Amino acid sequence: MAALQETVTQVATLDASAYKYGFTTDIESEKAPKGLNEDIVRFISAKKNEPQWLTQWRLAAYQRWLTMSEPSWARVHYPKIDYQDLYYYSAPKSTPGPKTIDEVDPELLRTYEKLGIPLREQEILAGVQTRKVAVDAVFDSVSVATTFKEELAKAGVIFCPISEAVHTHPELVQKYLGSVVPVTDNYFATLNSAVFSDGSFVYIPKGVRCPMELSTYFRINEQNTGQFERTLIIADSDSYVSYLEGCTAPKRDENQLHAAVVELVALDNAQIKYSTVQNWYPGDSDGKGGIYNFVTKRGDCRGENSHISWTQVETGSAITWKYPSCILRGNNSQGEFYSIAVSNGHQQVDSGTKMIHLGKNTKSRIISKGISAGRSQNTYRGLVSAHRKAAGSRNFTQCDSLLIGHSCSAHTIPYIEAKNNHLQFEHEATTSKISDEQLFYAMQRGLSAEDATALIVNGFVREVLQQLPMEFAVEAQKLISISLEGSVG
């Protein structure tokens, strides 16, 4: 009992001190005035020198947003957000669109270095990392650097800030933007459509296997600033891409809003693998501060035999409201969702996925592992639905929850809708606790209470960790032990 108690105590003492990315960068920034109105939307659009269609698109979204109300169905609680008390645009002053990495403010480069994200290609090539990964770094509202652009261009791959793609590839942006997550989709997505500032744009041409992993690294620095990034990834027929996303924020006493939209489009026989390691600041041990992570992520398997998989490791944020989903439109298309959601302290997680089977013989697979500790709340919410034309579709869902201590809770809320009779949907769910027997057994073999807990948790999430690219898996594993044990990594 006391062994477990010890772990619980360690977990309870975990607070901001364990969060190692909580530093702030002292850099001058240019901000739009506080609050939100049509002028702000126009201001953001003008800052990016956007074509008129996009300005109109944003304004329409803003008008729509005014008529909507914040969703309240999620199992999360937070004080009302004053949307007029936020900054919607903030950019480091010194970077009016740097052309090369040498023009990037050295303070910013140092920030990313501290975060372990090398932005200088030569450093990456010199072997700081074992495998080449192209990075797009987004700082508050703008992208500050994108690496390996030239090498990717040789393969025909477009990887750039979306604000740049609007100018260089307007036809692609106009065709696909909002085609997966429509402007009217939900409160936060609509808000994002009105005020999104930057994010990554990826296009993989027909028949191309992207020669390296692509990655975007998001950082919120400014106080009272919302981050509204927008990511759009298009994999044309017979192409393949693996994309990684990471995020951190400084420790702030106030809550910060992050409302992103990610849209994926996979055409015939294309495959997109999208991995996230989400480590936004979770707030301190009293539940003060932390990021509100209200994110809409959706992939459209538009083509036949297309394949989209989401893998997420969620350890941060005060509140997570996030359901990376797949629309299985193309016949024989396939969607996957692998998730590890760790909650501790006062964190609240309401996360899961939607698998919408529209095409024939579509397949989906959901593996969700929730770990709750401290006083946290961890909810899996999932929808598996099949259209009447989606004959021969199959889904397998497995939701496992692991509880550490006595003050946390886990909930599983699966929705299943079947509109035809030729389906096979399977759902399995378990809830378990790390038992005193397991802890004692491992400790009897020489492992400390902390190491024993980490080992058991590791076993619990193994299936999902295996889905991550190697470097990310190692990182994620470390992150999970840090968030659970309060040990300094």
Added chain:
Amino acid sequence: MLEINDLHVSVGDRQILKGLNLKVAAGEVAAIMGPNGTGKSTLSYVIAGREGYSITQGEILLNGVNLLDLPPHLRASSGVFLAFQYPVEIPGVACMQFLKAAMNAQRRSRGEDEINTPEFIKRVREESEKLKIHQEMLRRPLNSGFSGGEKKRLEILQMALLQPKLSILDETDSGLDIDALKTVSEGVNSLRRPDRAFLIITHYQRLLDYIKPDTVHVMAQGRIQKSGGPELALELEKHGYQDYVSNEAA
């Protein structure tokens, strides 16, 4: 090597060990026999440091160090090994991964270098062959879906790899068929050395046909009631524990 003096242990209001004394010398194999519910498993858990027992009096010395001052993982690294009566499952953690984590944790806390992977694999291979453990089994999650015999053999494999000074076998013979019992016993016998001691907890003579004890202690009512040589086990087999139980009641 092991010296237990006047050990009093209770769980809640119930007193289980009532002034137990026991000495086991280096190189000795000591058997503890006794009826069910007499505190034999409690004794093994208390030596290993399981929580949930209140130790109201007494000491447990291993080579002069009071184990009661150490948390379970440091007792392990100072040489205490408990082969569980019911080995625990840890889903998703492969046996190999667990074995390596345990060996390295003990090495680290003793200030030794971690074992390198080729050396580790070589040692596991050698020891597992002796115990007729298939390599395939070691890639499976720890004890998950293992048969009783597989679980017990894995306990002995861990004992062989960790090389403890004091090995406690808690009802290791339970749930074993005769072939598995022989394999497990041979495994234990091959680990006997002048600098190691074994404490074999059982309530049947059967296991002692294969692992020959140097001393036999009869435990009842929370104490060692009688100590003797191997012949004591045979005597118990004939007459049962009746004498000891009624003595105490009187």
